[in-house]
Amino acid sequence: MSYQPLLLSFDEAETLSLELSKDTLIGRGLRRDIKKVDAYIQEIGIEVPRQHGEAGGYEHNRHKQNYIIMDTAARLFLITKNDAYRAFIVDMLTEYATVYPTLEDNTSRDTNPPGKLFHQTLNENMWMLYSSCAYSCVYHTLSDSQKTLITDNLFKPMIHMFVVTYGHDFDIVHNHGLWAVAAVGICGYAIGDQESVDKALYGLKLDRTSGGFLAQLDNLFSPDGYYMEGPYYHRFSLRPIFIFAEAIERRQPDLKIFEYNNSIIKTTSYAVMATAFPDGSLPALNDSSKTISINDEGVIIATSVCFKRYEQNDTLVSMANHQQDVWVHSSGAALSTAVEQAEEIKPFSWGSILLTDGPKGEKGGVSILRHRDAQDDDTMALLWFGQHGSDHQYHAALDHGHYDGLHMSVFNRGHEVFQDYGFGRWVNVEPKFGGRYIPENKSYCKQTVAHNTVVVDQKTQNKFNTALAETKFGKKHFFEVSDEKLQAASATIEGYYDGVDMQRSILVADLEEFEKPLVIDVYRILSDEEHEYDLPFHIKGQIIRTDFDYTAAKKLTPLGADNGYQHLWKLGEGQVEGSALVSWLHDSSYYSLVSSAPKGGKVIFTRLGANDPDFNLRTEPGFILRQSGSNHVFASVLETHGHFDESFEVSENAHGLISTVTILADNADATVVQIETVTGSVYRFGLSNRSSDGQNTEHSVETSEGVFSWSGAVSIL
Structure with missing residues (x-):
C-alpha cells in the first residue's frame, strides 16, 4: 500500500503490537492508552458541543479531550487493528464536519483572535494538528464521500481561518505562530494539500525568512x-x-x-x-x-x-x-x-552549563551550576541574566517576561530552596479569572520583589516598562566549572535602575567540613548616590532560629504600597550588624543563610497574601535583607545541614556550622569574602571584578587579615 499515516508506518505499528503484553515503558504506555481510550468511548462517546461556553469551561475541555483521544485512538487502531477505534475517529470527525460550519466565531477572552471551537486560535491550531494526525491514520479506510465531507466542511475551512482570516498572525515568530504553521502543515499533508504545506514550511510569502516553520527554527x-x-x-x-x-x-x-x-x-x-x-x-x-x-x-x-x-x-x-x-x-x-x-x-x-540568550547568543543567558555527591544527591544553583522574555514586539499582549535580572534559584535534597513564584494563573480553572492570568500576575509575580534579586528603592527593574526592558539584558562576567570542588558563575546588569550597576556571583563550594556544598552568593551594587537596597529570599518551610533579636508584628500591615510590596505582609523585623543568620526547616532538612550585615542593616520577615481579596496568591514565607548606602555588597552563604524525622522523633545538627560571613575587601579589582565556623575554621574566597580579559592574571588584595593573591576569576584563598 503506497499511502502511509503521517507519524507511524504500518510496519512500525505492526512491530509496536509486539510490545502490548510486555512490562516495559512502551508496553505499559500502550496498555494505559488502551484503558483511557476504552473508558472515553464507553463513558463519553461522540459528543461535540454545539454552543460556546466559558473560557476553560465544559465545552473547551470537551473539544480538547476529543482531539487528545482521537489522536491516541488513531495510533492504537494501527497497532491493535481494533475497528472500534477507527469507528470512533470516523464518527467523531464526521460529527465535527457536520457541526463546524454551523458555528459562529467564539468570543475572544484576550487579544488572541477566537476560533469557532475555542476562545483563542491557539487552541484551534492544537485541535487541528492532533485531529489531522488521527485523520491520517484512518484515511485509507474512508470512502471518497467521507473524505470530501471531512476535508471540505472541516479541515479546509480551518486552514482558511489560519492562513487567510488570521494571516497576520500566521507568520509571527512565537510559540503561537509555531503551533499555527505546524497545524497547517500537518493538515496539509493529511488531506494532500501541498500548497498549504509549503506556506507552513516557508511562510505566506514562501521566502523562508518572513515566516513559516524554517523561519521559526532559525529565529526562535x-x-x-x-x-x-x-x-x-x-x-x-x-x-x-x-x-x-x-x-x-x-x-x-x-x-x-x-x-x-x-x-x-x-x-x-x-x-x-x-x-x-x-x-x-x-x-x-x-x-x-x-x-x-x-x-x-x-x-x-x-x-x-x-x-x-x-x-x-x-x-x-x-x-x-x-x-x-x-x-x-x-x-x-x-x-x-x-x-x-x-x-x-x-x-x-x-552537568553545569551556560546557555546564551538571543538569536545570536548576544543577550545574556542563564548559568547553571550542578554538583553531585557520593549519594547521588544533586545541588543546583541557577543565575538568570538573559533578555526580558517578552514577544511584545510581535504582539502587545504576549509579554511573558518578568523583571528579575540576576535572579537566583537553588535546589538540593529534593527541594527548591530559594524559589521563584512563577506565574499568577490557574490554568483552565474557570472560576479563577477564566483560567487566564490573574491581575496579581502583574501586580506581584512579574515585579522584582517577587524574585530573589536586589530591589532598589522598592521599585521594579526597568520601571516596569516592557518596551524599556526589551532593550536590556545582562552580560556574563565569568563561568568557571572545571573544578568540581569550586564552581562559579557571575553576571552583570547595567541600567536596570537609573545610575545603578550590579554584579552577582554564585559559587558552589564542596568543602569537606560541611554535609553539602555551600552556595555562596556575592551581590555587588555600584552607585554614586544613596539608595535603599532590598535582597529578598523566597523560601518554604518554618523559621527555626536567628542569631539576632527581632520584633514580631502585633498587627499585620503590607510592607509597601506598590511594586509588589503591597502583597507582602510584614511579620517582623530586626536590626543586624556584622553578620546575620536566619535558619529554617523544610521537610526533613535544615537550611541556614548567613549574611554579611554592615551597621544599619535590617532583616524583614514577610509572608505573601496581603491585598489579595480573591485568594489568588499562594501563602509563602520569605525574608528581606535591607541596607541603605551607595556602593554595597551583600555576601550570603547557604548551608544545608541536619536531618529531621518526626516519626522517629529525630533532629540532628539543627544548628549548622557557619557562624559569620564577612567582606574583607571589595574594590574594582576583586572582592574577598570570609566564612567562619563554630569549629574555628576559616574559609576565604577571592572573586575577580575585572573584565573578562583581565581575570586570569594575578590578583593581589590587601585586607585586615593580610594580603591575598591568586590568579583566575575565582579561588579559595
Missing part, C-alpha cells in the same frame, strides 16, 4: 537552543516542533529537517532539558507554572525522538527512566528497549 532560539520566553513556553514549543518534523521527515525527507540549522531541533531540546531541577521540575523563569516538569508531553516526545534520530546517550536513558514514560511511537519503543537493557541508570544530569 539562541545558538545554545535557549528560548527567550523561558522553559515553560519552551517545553510547549517542543510538541509542534517534533510532530511536524516527524511528518516532514516522512513526507519530504529531502529537506533533512532534523539536520536543519546545525540540528537546531536537537540543540533546543537539550537546552530545555538541561535547565531542569534534579526532581525534573522546570525553573519558573518568566511566566511559568511551578508544576511543569520533564514529564510534560512535549519533553517526553522530544526525549524519545532525540534518542532515535540523534544519539543513544545515557542521559536520555536517565531522562526516560525518571519520566517513567515514552512516546507511544517507534522512537519511544527504541528508548524503552534501551531503558530495559541498561545495567545501571543514574539520576539524570546535564
